Every structure is written in C-alpha cells, then in structure tokens.
Amino acid sequence: MTKHFYRAFEECLRGSRELIKERQTVYLPFIEPLKTLYTSCPTLDLGCGRGEWLEILQESGFEARGIDLDQGMLEACNALHLPAEQGEAVDTLRLLADESQALVSGFHIAEHMPFENLQQLVAEALRVLKPAGLLILESPNAENLLVGTNNFYLDPTHERPIPHLLLSFLTEHTGFARIKLLRLQEPPELAKAKRITLMDVLARVSPDYAIVAQKEAPAKQMALFDQPFDKECGLSLDTLANRYDNDLQRELQGLKETTSETExxxxxxxxxxxxxxxxxxxxxxxxxxxxxxxxxxxxxxxxxxxxxxxxxxxxxxxxxxxxxxxxxxxxxxxxxxxxxxxxxxxxxxxxxxxxxxxxxxxxxxxxxxxxxxxxxxxxxxxxxxxxxxxxxxxxxxxxxxSTSWRITKPLRLVITSLRRVKGWSSQITRRLLRPLLTRIIRRIMARPELKRQLLNRLRQHPILFQHLKLFALNRGLLGPVPIQASSPQGMENDPIEDLSLLTSRARRIHTQLKKTIQDKDAP
The missing domain is CATH 1.10.287.1700 (Helix Hairpins)
Structure with missing residues (x-):
C-alpha cells in the first residue's frame, strides 16, 4: 500500500472533515461531565486519522493527544497543528501510567486488528483510565446488511466485522462498570417514516455503532453521566424488520378488505x-x-x-x-x-x-x-x-x-424505491461536492507554491483544466465572472465560453435553451 493511499481512500469514501466532526458531536454529552471531575483531562485518541476528534476535544477544553500508524493521516493532522504522532495503539497504552487518562477513544480501529490485540487494548485502556473515565470504540455495524455483506470489505485493511454484542461483552468482561451501545448515522427521517420499505430494512439500519464503557467510580461521580447513558440512540435491524412486517400486514389486510368490498x-x-x-x-x-x-x-x-x-x-x-x-x-x-x-x-x-x-x-x-x-x-x-x-x-x-404475488410485491416496492433514489442521487452528489471543491480551490489559491505545482500538473489534462477553470471563474475564485447577454434565467452563474468542451448532449441542451429564449424575446 502506497504512502498516501489510505488517506485518499478515507477522503473518497468516509466523508469530509466537516461531516465527520458533525457526527462525532454525539459523544459530547458523555465527555462533558469529565471536566467537572478533573481539572486536567488528558485524553488519548487511538488511530486519530485526519484529526477530527482531536479538534473537537481541543475545542471542548481537553488535553488531547493522537497516534496513528499511517503517515498520510499524520500529515493531515500536522497541517492543522494538531498534537498527533506515529505509534501503535496497544504499545502506546502500555507506556502510560495507571489512572492517567480521563478518556481513551478509538474510531474505526477495532475492526483493523486481531481479536487478541483488541482484548489487550480494552484491558490496557481500563488500567490507564481515571475513575469514571470513558473508553469510546466506534465500528461498522454488521446489523446493517449492506454494511455487513458489502461496504465493510471496501477497506482492504479490515480484519472482520465485530458484532456489537461481542464488543459489549468484551468491555464488560474486562471490568468496565457500565456499557452503553450507540447505533449511529441512520437517516434521521427514518425514525418517523410512515412506511418502511424492504430497502430500508436491508440498507438503512444504523451503519455504525459505538460502545461507550465507563470505569468504576463512586456513585456520586457516576450519577453525572446518567442522562447520556439512559438515552436511546439509533435503529436496530429488529426494529425496522418488525415495522416492515407490520406495514406489510396492514397492506395485505387493506387488500383483503378491498377484495371483500368488490365481492x-x-x-x-x-x-x-x-x-x-x-x-x-x-x-x-x-x-x-x-x-x-x-x-x-x-x-x-x-x-x-x-x-x-x-x-x-x-x-x-x-x-x-x-x-x-x-x-x-x-x-x-x-x-x-x-x-x-x-x-x-x-x-x-x-x-x-x-x-x-x-x-x-x-x-x-x-x-x-x-x-x-x-x-x-x-x-x-x-x-x-x-x-x-x-x-x-x-x-x-x-x-x-399465489406465491408470486407475495414474493413480487416487495420486489416491486424495491424497484420503485430504487427508481426514486436514482433520481435523487445525482442532485445530492452535486450539492455535496460543489461546496467541498470550492473550499479546496480557495485553500489552494491561498498557497502559491501548491497552486503552481497543481497548475503544472493540470495543464497536462486540458479538458479537466478547462472544467476546473470554469468552475473557479463561475464562483469568483479567479476573478469576475463573464456575463452572457443571452444566458437563460437561472444560468448566470454557469457561462459557457467554449462549447467544444461540453458533451454532445450538453451542446444540444444549450442550443435548445438558446432557441427557447430567442423565441420568448421575439415580438
């Protein structure tokens, strides 16, 4: 694996820094009470990656430190002046003193190591944590059938999925006082959806989960954490499957009633x-x-x-x-x-x-x-x-x-859902990628040396260079945007200077729009 492969892999498939930081705010209610117990809250983030969690910890007033084996990830942390260094998780924990840390965290590292190493990691974390200290381990949720059978294996460094029951038992068996299971990242609208589809059952169960384990402490200290530990979070496979079965039963009952009325x-x-x-x-x-x-x-x-x-x-x-x-x-x-x-x-x-x-x-x-x-x-x-x-x-x-009616009904519902999702996917992709690309170009423009190197490489790919240039011009990143008098309403921000750079379908659409505007302006 090349030096920067894993960082590029994370950038492509895991999500932007802003998205990951927003997701990780779910842990803030768990860690905030630690500041009332300890003046100094040293924390260690195992496998810190690009440093999103380190950044949240610093903003929340914790003494954060991160370690990671991947050099590309560490370069991303160093670029943001985050306290991260190269190291192996278990070895680093062994070097720490007893009860020296208020928090130990590891996001998506448990599935990367053999189970024996994971046992050692949990045991060492219990040793170095202060009373009432927390261990947070986040991992892909194999309850989500799409994650457990497909998406998990996109990462070539994954060992195998770790069911949440296994990780819960491991932390409890090791000696942690209480355990909290958090199911994470499911679509927020799914909890109140009036109807559950087969695709929801297969692919929209919480794709990630986390185990928050707390070390034993006096009851008064433990009580500070009761509220976040008592709150339910996420959607399980059983919940969605039962809702789907109930919806299907209601539909069948409605069909029977309709048939009875027809008779x-x-x-x-x-x-x-x-x-x-x-x-x-x-x-x-x-x-x-x-x-x-x-x-x-x-x-x-x-x-x-x-x-x-x-x-x-x-x-x-x-x-x-x-x-x-x-x-x-x-x-x-x-x-x-x-x-x-x-x-x-x-x-x-x-x-x-x-x-x-x-x-x-x-x-x-x-x-x-x-x-x-x-x-x-x-x-x-x-x-x-x-x-x-x-x-x-x-x-x-x-x-x-008939058996075919019972079998094909869910399939027809799946096909309908897929057709709808297909129409939404392109719009969602453009809305997510355009702001991200704009921020990347602004950061490159602020660094002359990096800008010069990228321009030299982009000129070797003229079509890509022209598209990025138009993209930057349209958003005022390189200068004022040229205005076309014949541009249709709503397209002032997307002028087309050279139609040869467009696809044949795009050129046809441009010609049709231009003709429509001319017909509309004609007396």
Whole structure:
C-alpha cells in the first residue's frame, strides 16, 4: 500500500472533515461531565486519522493527544497543528501510567486488528483510565446488511466485522462498570417514516455503532453521566424488520378488505340482475294472462258470428216461406223484408266488429313474441353476469393465494424505491461536492507554491483544466465572472465560453435553451 493511499481512500469514501466532526458531536454529552471531575483531562485518541476528534476535544477544553500508524493521516493532522504522532495503539497504552487518562477513544480501529490485540487494548485502556473515565470504540455495524455483506470489505485493511454484542461483552468482561451501545448515522427521517420499505430494512439500519464503557467510580461521580447513558440512540435491524412486517400486514389486510368490498358490489349487481329477470318474468306472465283474455274474447266473438250465421240461415228459410206466402199476405212480406234488412245490418255490424278484433289479436301475438325475446335476452345477460362474477371471484382468490404475488410485491416496492433514489442521487452528489471543491480551490489559491505545482500538473489534462477553470471563474475564485447577454434565467452563474468542451448532449441542451429564449424575446 502506497504512502498516501489510505488517506485518499478515507477522503473518497468516509466523508469530509466537516461531516465527520458533525457526527462525532454525539459523544459530547458523555465527555462533558469529565471536566467537572478533573481539572486536567488528558485524553488519548487511538488511530486519530485526519484529526477530527482531536479538534473537537481541543475545542471542548481537553488535553488531547493522537497516534496513528499511517503517515498520510499524520500529515493531515500536522497541517492543522494538531498534537498527533506515529505509534501503535496497544504499545502506546502500555507506556502510560495507571489512572492517567480521563478518556481513551478509538474510531474505526477495532475492526483493523486481531481479536487478541483488541482484548489487550480494552484491558490496557481500563488500567490507564481515571475513575469514571470513558473508553469510546466506534465500528461498522454488521446489523446493517449492506454494511455487513458489502461496504465493510471496501477497506482492504479490515480484519472482520465485530458484532456489537461481542464488543459489549468484551468491555464488560474486562471490568468496565457500565456499557452503553450507540447505533449511529441512520437517516434521521427514518425514525418517523410512515412506511418502511424492504430497502430500508436491508440498507438503512444504523451503519455504525459505538460502545461507550465507563470505569468504576463512586456513585456520586457516576450519577453525572446518567442522562447520556439512559438515552436511546439509533435503529436496530429488529426494529425496522418488525415495522416492515407490520406495514406489510396492514397492506395485505387493506387488500383483503378491498377484495371483500368488490365481492359485495358484484353480489349486489347480481341480485339486481336477478331482480330485473324476475320482473321480466312477471311481465311475461302478465302478457300470457292478457293473451288468454284476448283468446277468450276471440272465442266469444266467433260464437256470436256462428249464432249470427245460424240466424241468417233461419231468416233465409223464413224468406222462402214468405215468398211462397207473398200472395196471401203483402203485409207479412213487407214485415219479412224489414226483418231481413235488420238481420243484414246486424250481420254487417258483426263482421265489422270482427275485423278490429282480428287486428288486435295479431298485435298481441307480436307483443307476446317480443316479450319472450326480451325474456330470453335478459336470461342470457343474467347468466353472463353470473359467469363473469364467478370468474372475478376466482381470479381475486387465486391472486391473493399465489406465491408470486407475495414474493413480487416487495420486489416491486424495491424497484420503485430504487427508481426514486436514482433520481435523487445525482442532485445530492452535486450539492455535496460543489461546496467541498470550492473550499479546496480557495485553500489552494491561498498557497502559491501548491497552486503552481497543481497548475503544472493540470495543464497536462486540458479538458479537466478547462472544467476546473470554469468552475473557479463561475464562483469568483479567479476573478469576475463573464456575463452572457443571452444566458437563460437561472444560468448566470454557469457561462459557457467554449462549447467544444461540453458533451454532445450538453451542446444540444444549450442550443435548445438558446432557441427557447430567442423565441420568448421575439415580438
């Protein structure tokens, strides 16, 4: 491993000094009471790295000293005039006197050493600590599945993950009076999130943890530390997994209720169709009754016609007798002719009455045929809706009982979450890196010799040099920023002097923006 590899590795993956200092302020409530117990609070930070914790200790009034094996890390501390020197953790502790330190700390060093060395480190720390003194050991949290299976092994110097139960037992077994587990660095919004996703369970459990162990002291002194030791901190895998299971159960219950409501609606629709079918059947029965009544009327009319015809035959017979007897009685003949005329009128009237009755009979037969056809169609629709309702019920039951539905549901949620995270990652990266790059350029500009060396190297990479130059010009680090009259609103801080330095997609976007502004300014 080269001289500056590990420092560059930390700069790239662990985070900025400002971020690490902000995270380490969580330990201030634990160490503040030490200043009320001891006028002098000597502290030793094992594996001090870039010196963020040393800087916090000095700002809080502690006599801080750090050791580290990596020369690149020590150079970072020396540049900030922090008290750090090269040394090995256990060997350095062995050189200290008994009860000489108020605080011993080690951030992300336990996972770098064999377990036997870690046992020696904890034992030596207990020996050199003053009464009520603290040992702080921070390490990656293997409860976070992404950390325990992937991120932990990014560091080539890591030995193996150390579960918090093992480190807690080690400090307690060694003789420390009380132990506090702190789970750290989880997303702050996750504690109050209304819904927990599978990705939260897999990757958002507290990625780091710390064991704060305190040496035995009189009860009055120990009581000063009760408040920070009693406070809960962080999210465990069990907590998130249980919340995820509860959310999933609520969703399944909601789905069952929705399915039940759908079944209820379908049953109601089926009942309505059955009721309509019953009404149509009753209408058909009523039509049959009316048809029977018309048939009876028709039969009565036919009987009347037969009676009229019989009467006609009797009249004709009487006329024959009348004709034979015309000579004998003209009065009877006239009476017979008058009776014959009356009978003819009655016959014509009966015939005229028969014509509309026949038309009505035909019309009722057509209505009966239409009613039967409507009844058949209604029965077919009722049968169709009943089949469709049964099919929907079967599909819903199969969907709820299928293994694929239960398995793919979390996966679909994961894919949705990943798509959202993908859209956020680029914005978050730009917001984090731009301020950091600005501060780095300002520090380089304040050091002429370092500026000259970097410029000589950057000129060997023209494209990178031009991008950094534009970045510095836009933020006023090299001089006034050129103003373009045609710059779109909101892009005054990003002028583009040379489009050849942009990608083809960036050039297309620039052209489209320029054309849009020209169209907008046109009268």
């Amino acid at each position: 209820t609606v379908l049953y109601r629709q089926l009942e309505q169709v059955q009721a309509q079918t019953k009404q149509l059947q009753e209408m058909a029965d009523n039509t049959d009754v009316i048809l029977n009544q018309f048939r009876l009327q028709l039969e009565n009319t036919g009987s009347r016609i037969e009676k009229a015809e019989s009467r006609d035959r009797e009249i004709e017979a009487a006329l024959r007798g009348s004709i034979a007897r015309t000579i004998q009685a003209e009065i009877k003949q006239a009476a017979a002719e008058s009776a014959n005329e009356t009978l003819r009128q009655q016959t014509q009237q009966a015939t005229e009455e028969l014509i509309p009755l026949r038309a009505q009979t035909h019309q009722f037969e057509l209505q009966l045929q239409q009613s039967r056809q409507q009844l058949n169609e209604a029965q077919q629709r009722a049968h169709h809706w009943q089949l469709q309702a049964n099919a929907y019920e079967t599909q819903a039951k199969n969907l709820l009982d």
